[in-house]
Amino acid sequence: xxxxxxxxxxxxxxxxxxxxxxxxxxxxxxxxxxxxxxxxxxxxxxxxxxxxxxxxxxxxxxxxxxxxxxxxxxxxxxxxxxxxxxxxxxxxxxxxxxxxxxxxxxxxxxxxxxxxxxxxxxxxxxxxxxxxxxxxxxxxxxxxxxxxxxxxxxxxxxxxxxxxxxxxxxxxxxxxxxxxxxxxxxxxxxxxxxxxxxxxxxxxxxxxxxxxxxxxxxxxxxxxxxxxxxxxxxxxxxxxxxxxxxxxxxxxxxxxxxxxxxxxxxxxxxxxxxxxxxxxxxxxxxxxxxxxxxxxxxxxxxxxxxxxxxxxxxxxxxxxxxxxxxxxxxxxxxxxxxxxxxxxxxxxxxxxxxxxxxxxxxxxxxxxxxxxxxxxxxxxxxxxxxxxxxxxxxxxxxxxxxxxxxxxxxxxxxxxxxxxxxxxxxxxxxxxxxxxxxxxxxxxxxxxxxxxxxxxxxxxxxxxxxxxxxxxxxxxxxxxxxxxxxxxxxxxxxxxxxxxxxxxxxxxxxxxxxxxxxxxxxxxxxxxxxxxxxxxxxxxxxxxxxxxxxxxxxxxxxxxxxxxxxxxxxxxxxxxxxxxxxxxxxxxxxxxxxxxxxxxxxxxxxxxxxxxxxxxxxxxxxxxxxxxxxxxxxxxxxxxxxxxxxxxxxxxxxxxxxxxxxxxxxxxxxxxxxxxxxxxxxxxxxxxxxxxxxxxxxxxxxxxxxx
Numbered sequence: 001x002x003x004x005x006x007x008x009x010x011x012x013x014x015x016x017x018x019x020x021x022x023x024x025x026x027x028x029x030x031x032x033x034x035x036x037x038x039x040x041x042x043x044x045x046x047x048x049x050x051x052x053x054x055x056x057x058x059x060x061x062x063x064x065x066x067x068x069x070x071x072x073x074x075x076x077x078x079x080x081x082x083x084x085x086x087x088x089x090x091x092x093x094x095x096x097x098x099x100x101x102x103x104x105x106x107x108x109x110x111x112x113x114x115x116x117x118x119x120x121x122x123x124x125x126x127x128x129x130x131x132x133x134x135x136x137x138x139x140x141x142x143x144x145x146x147x148x149x150x151x152x153x154x155x156x157x158x159x160x161x162x163x164x165x166x167x168x169x170x171x172x173x174x175x176x177x178x179x180x181x182x183x184x185x186x187x188x189x190x191x192x193x194x195x196x197x198x199x200x201x202x203x204x205x206x207x208x209x210x211x212x213x214x215x216x217x218x219x220x221x222x223x224x225x226x227x228x229x230x231x232x233x234x235x236x237x238x239x240x241x242x243x244x245x246x247x248x249x250x251x252x253x254x255x256x257x258x259x260x261x262x263x264x265x266x267x268x269x270x271x272x273x274x275x276x277x278x279x280x281x282x283x284x285x286x287x288x289x290x291x292x293x294x295x296x297x298x299x300x301x302x303x304x305x306x307x308x309x310x311x312x313x314x315x316x317x318x319x320x321x322x323x324x325x326x327x328x329x330x331x332x333x334x335x336x337x338x339x340x341x342x343x344x345x346x347x348x349x350x351x352x353x354x355x356x357x358x359x360x361x362x363x364x365x366x367x368x369x370x371x372x373x374x375x376x377x378x379x380x381x382x383x384x385x386x387x388x389x390x391x392x393x394x395x396x397x398x399x400x401x402x403x404x405x406x407x408x409x410x411x412x413x414x415x416x417x418x419x420x421x422x423x424x425x426x427x428x429x430x431x432x433x434x435x436x437x438x439x440x441x442x443x444x445x446x447x448x449x450x451x452x453x454x455x456x457x458x459x460x461x462x463x464x465x466x467x468x469x470x471x472x473x474x475x476x477x478x479x480x481x482x483x484x485x486x487x488x489x490x491x492x493x494x495x496x497x498x499x500x501x502x503x504x505x506x507x508x509x510x511x512x513x514x515x516x517x518x519x520x521x522x523x524x525x526x527x528x529x530x531x532x533x534x535x536x537x538x539x540x541x542x543x544x545x546x547x548x549x550x551x552x553x554x555x556x557x558x559x560x561x562x563x564x565x566x567x568x569x570x571x572x573x574x575x576x577x578x579x580x581x582x583x584x585x586x587x588x589x590x591x592x593x594x595x596x597x598x599x600x601x602x603x604x605x606x607x608x609x610x611x612x613x614x615x616x617x618x619x620x621x622x623x624x625x626x627x628x629x630x631x632x633x634x635x636x637x638x639x640x641x642x643x644x645x646x647x648x649x650x651x652x653x654x655x656x657x658x659x660x661x662x663x664x665x666x667x668x669x670x671x672x673x674x675x676x677x678x679x680x681x682x683x684x685x686x687x688x689x690x691x692x693x694x695x696x697x698x699x700x701x702x703x704x705x706x707x
Contacts, residue, residue: 002068003027004304011308021301025293027067030282033296036062037260038267038274040071043449046270047250054374055082058120059269061246062299070121070303072166072211072244074269077125078141078157079370079525080377081114087325087526088369088377092127092153093503094336094522096143096547097592099630100652101156103332108160108167110325113315116164121306123161124213124246125375126169128154128200129176131504132573133560134548135473137178137430140370140503140523144547145574145589146647147196148671151203158207163312166302168211169204171248173197173230174569175215178433179471179562182251183441185218188569194675196571202239210243210302214264216251225253231263244302249374251447257281265295276449321380326527333524333531335628339542339593340508343516346495348538348595349418356397358413359386360489361422361482363501365402370503370523371470373432379526385422385499388529392537404481406488413493420536421489422521423482424501431470472562476507476554483511490514499532505550509586520544538595543628543652545592545694549575549585556583571643575695579644589647590632590694596623596657600631603691603701605667613705615665617691621655628654631663634690634700635672637683645695646671665691669707682707 001009007020025033039046039061055076063071076082078092089095089107098104115123127141128150143153154169161167174186174197188197201212212235215224224230225247235241246266253259253267256277267274281287319325339347359365367382383391386400399412413419439445451457477483478500490496490511497517500506501524512518519542521532534540551557558573572580575589585591602618615633633649649667672687673680685707692700 004068004070007304008307011304017301017305020304021297024067024069024300024304025297028064028296030289030292032064032066033292034274034278035064036296036299037265037278037292038272039270041270043270043272044452044455054376057083058118061266061268069300072122072246072266072299072303073120074122074124075115075118075120076374077111077123078127079375081111081118081120082375082377083115083118083120084378085321085380086114086377087321087329088379088382089329090333090336090525090528091140091370091503091523092143093140093547094524095332096149096153097338097520097522097544098332098335098652099545099547099650100335101152103335104153104156105160106328107332108157109163110328112161112164113312113319114325117315117317117319120165122166122168122211124168124170126154126157126161126167126204126209127171128169128204129171130197130200131548132176132569133558134476134504135560135562136176136504137433137470137472138371140430141375145549147199148647148649148668149547151200154200154204155207158204158209162208162210162309164315166210166306168213168246169201169209170213171215171224172201172212172235173215173224174219175217177217177472177562177564177567179438180564181216182438182444183565185221185566186569187220187566191675192569192571194680195673197569198234199670205235205239205241210306211246212241212243213246213248214252216248223254225264226255226259226262228262236263242298242301244298251444254443254447257287260287260291260295265298272449273447329525330527330531333522333528334534334540334543336522336524336544337532337535337542338520338544338546340520340587340591341512341516341518342593346517347497347536347542349536351393351396351537354393354396354417356399356416357389357393358399358401358409358416358419358489358493359389359422360401360409360412360419360485362402362404363424363426364422365400366426368426368501368523369525369528370427371431372427373434373470375432382526383529385420385521385529385532388531388533389420391530392533404485406481406484409485410488410492413489413496416493418495418497419489419493420497420499421486422499422501423478423486424506428469430473430503433471435471473504476505477510478506486511487514497536505548507551507554507586509552520546541595541627542593545590545630546587549578549589549695550587551578552584552586556581575645576643579696588695590630590692594627594629596621596625596627598622598627598629598655598693600691600693600699600701603689603703605689605703605705611669613667613669615649615667615689615691615703616662617665617701618660619653619655619663620660621657624657626654626656628652629693631665632692632694633665633667634692634695635669636688636690637672638687639683642674642683645690648672648689672707
């Protein structure tokens with residue numbers, strides 16, 4: 001058995017983790033310690049491989065064969081396992097729309113199994129950045145606009161993944177601009193940081209997250225990957241994080257020694273700046289062996305703790321894209337779909353009464369699971385919207401019109417029993433951005449080591465690193481041709497249903513009144529088409545709820561410049577900003593219709609811990625069919641310069657027609673705290689707690705809570 005394996009066995013038997021870590025550290029040479037601090041692949045061959053196909057195998061960092069140290073074996077996410085031909089689940093924002101952390105934990109378990117079966121142990125896919133503005137290109141990778149929602153979903157994914165792999169949360173911190181991420185300095189005061197942009201990272205630390213990946217952007221004047229206040233001051237000093245810190249890939253730091261001194265343990269993913277510069281800096285004394293040992297100790301301890309933990313049995317290759325995981329993806333997608341409008345009870349459709357259905361739109365038959373950047377999961381099959389409808393409407397004539405032709409769409413819809421228009425976005429419209437202008441940002445190419453003699457150069461300033469599509473959205477509205485198609489179809493068919501494929505908010509004011517039914521279908525994963533058919537035809541309730549607010553106008557949002565070199569973040573965004581300014585949301589945070597109706601009553605609250613409370617509320621299904629409701633708890637502090645409402649907790653419940661249940665919801669009082677003079681204090685001593693169907697629900701029931 002190797003030295004690492006022996007240390008793992010001793011920890012399992014009850015030996016002290018710190019002592020076993022020191023024993024391993026003492027066996028490493030200085031060169032081996034430095035080897036732990038970055039990736040194992042040489043930079044230029046690694047870059048050449050990555051530009052052909054990203055993360056097809058585990059990316060290994062810090063393997064030391066002599067002692068049996070396996071290293072951090074990276075797989076990206078969060079839509080699923082990026083390696084191989086894995087299961088693409090609905091994007092994280094869609095999963096946030098389920099408001100079901102138990103379901104998210106099951107997704108994490110499936111992801112952990114698939115990555116472990118393919119040789120990885122380090123999942124870099126717990127993305128919990130708060131989307132300050134809905135145009136953010138990678139909004140699909142996170143869960144919603146409220147810190148509590150982000151924290152609870154991140155914690156659930158961590159719990160699931162950790163049964164098979166180490167979980168890494170990202171991008172720490174203030175990362176919510178895509179095009180400018182390599183150059184932008186984001187400024188935020190302490191109160192904004194601790195009240196709005198950091199609570200969800202604190203939550204996953206408490207859940208036991210193994211790694212924290214830093215962001216590309218600068219925070220308050222220092223790059224996140226070498227920001228001592230973020231890493232050593234807050235993450236470790238204030239929250240007690242004991243895991244490993246890693247940079248974002250390639251461009252995540254600008255100073256090899258400075259990042260090590262600031263508390264960054266690993267430069268991902270290749271032998272790059274640190275391999276080139278740290279030996280000389282160590283010799284010159286600008287970094288010390290104590291800095292090296294500090295990082296090495298954390299890296300070793302994190303791996304020892306993981307391998308000694310109560311892991312599941314080693315999964316076989318058959319779990320990858322298995323029938324079980326596909327069915328889970330379908331369940332998640334069903335639960336995520338949000339019904340925004342359903343005039344006259346058009347939905348669900350009655351399959352037995354349908355003879356012909358028009359299915360219209362460029363996305364109706366397109367496999368479209370989301371961004372084509374680092375989160376892209378290469379599943380061998382994707383069920384499209386028209387695939388799903390054909391599977392359940394085999395005796396119904398489906399007239400498919402994919403082309404951008406409003407007249408052809410109207411002709412197909414004119415005599416149909418229903419018209420389903422599938423519109424929205426693709427990876428060309430939003431997603432990770434690696435265009436030439438991003439590569440041309442100051443200091444970016446200085447991150448690279450010298451090109452070996454005779455090696456072909458990558459002209460990044462001309463070609464970028466991959467496709468230039470994606471990035472932050474240029475518009476929050478549908479394409480003009482999509483609106484034209486919707487209007488043309490609605491003019492000839494009063495049973496028009498619009499399905500929006502998106503991750504972030506879409507403003508629908510110019511066309512929504514013309515159609516009776518609107519749904520948010522999301523990037524629904526490999527089974528998205530089947531899930532959509534399940535909901536449209538009533539095999540499942542419309543159970544999704546918006547994880548963010550949708551404004552009436554772009555003017556009601558924070559300032560956003562996707563090419564900014566600097567920007568100030570304050571505490572106001574999303575529903576909080578709409579409430580402050582007195583703007584009605586088109587659809588508020590938490591909104592979503594069901595095929596049945598629910599009533600809430602009898603709310604009671606009681607403290608259960610220092611920062612927690614328990615709410616019990618009666619929920620009754622007052623409709624004629626079974627359905628699923630989400631009880632949402634909001635806190636109203638009534639304090640100046642503080643949000644009117646903050647999310648405190650949530651709990652989904654399924655009820656048969658006429659059934660009632662007392663639902664217990666765990667709530668947190670943390671969102672009701674202010675940051676004052678280096679610590680938290682209550683925003684008010686007595687607050688109102690609302691149990692509601694959405695933020696600002698006029699039928700909410702209330703109770704008082706003393707803090």
